[in-house]
Amino acid sequence: MTGEVPRKTSFEKPDPRLFIEINGKITQDIFSDDQSLVLESPKGPILILGCAHSGMINIINHVINKTGKTNFYGILGGTHLDFLTPEQLEESIKFLKKMEIEKIGVSHCTGMKAAFRFHQEFGDRFFYGCVGSVLEV
Numbered sequence: 028m029t030g031e032v033p034r035k036t037s038f039e040k041p042d043p044r045l046f047i048e049i050n051g052k053i054t055q056d057i058f059s060d061d062q063s064l065v066l067e068s069p070k071g072p073i074l075i076l077g078c079a080h081s082g083m084i085n086i087i088n089h090v091i092n093k094t095g096k097t098n099f100y101g102i103l104g105g106t107h108l109d110f111l112t113p114e115q116l117e118e119s120i121k122f123l124k125k126m127e128i129e130k131i132g133v134s135h136c137t138g139m140k141a142a143f144r145f146h147q148e149f150g151d152r153f154f155y156g157c158v159g160s161v162l163e164v
Contacts, residue, residue, distance in 0.1 A: 028062055028064055029063045029064070029065065029086060030062070031060070031081075032061060032063075032081035032085050032086050032089045033089060035088065036082055036084050036085050036088075038114070038115045038118040039081075039083070039084055039115070040082075040115075041055055041056075041057045041080070044110060057080070058080035058081070061077060061078065061079070061086075062077050063076045063079070063090070063104070064077075065090055068164035069164060070100040071100035071129070072090075072098075072100060073100055073101040073102075073103070073162070073164065074086070074087065074090055074099055074101070074103070074104075075103055075104045076102070076103065076105050076106060077104060078104075078105035078136050079106050079108075079136070082107075083107070083108065084118075084119055084122050084123075087126075097126065097127070098126070098127040098128075099127070099129070100130065100164065102128055102130075103130070103131070103133070103134070104132070104133075104134055105136040105137065106133050106134075106136065106137045106141065107137070108133075108136075108137050108141035109137060109138025109140070109141060111141065116140075120144060120145070123149075128149075129152060132153075132154045132156030132160060132162065133145055133153075133156055134155070134157060
């Protein structure tokens, strides 16, 4: 489990549409308890994103810093990209293209525009990680 993820990228911001009530006051929810899971597999590490409220790239950087591993067999789950500006999405894609990732599977909170861009950029390495999807390791 990743634990709390430092938010260091300049282009990943909290989702401005999400709020929480604390002591009777409404404030933006930054989901400091956002969690992801890293699994070791014979083909390499697999990062399973819960909903990536900390920012997909922040999470990846955190995992790299904690494990020392820079190549992933798979990154899949909720990427929470559906609210990003086109510029923010392109920054995320630019970062991912520099990495060695065999499979990228997106799900519920990615959004169709971001999923389409991932499909364009990553081709056969991309898949929709919906219920019933299988990633063999």
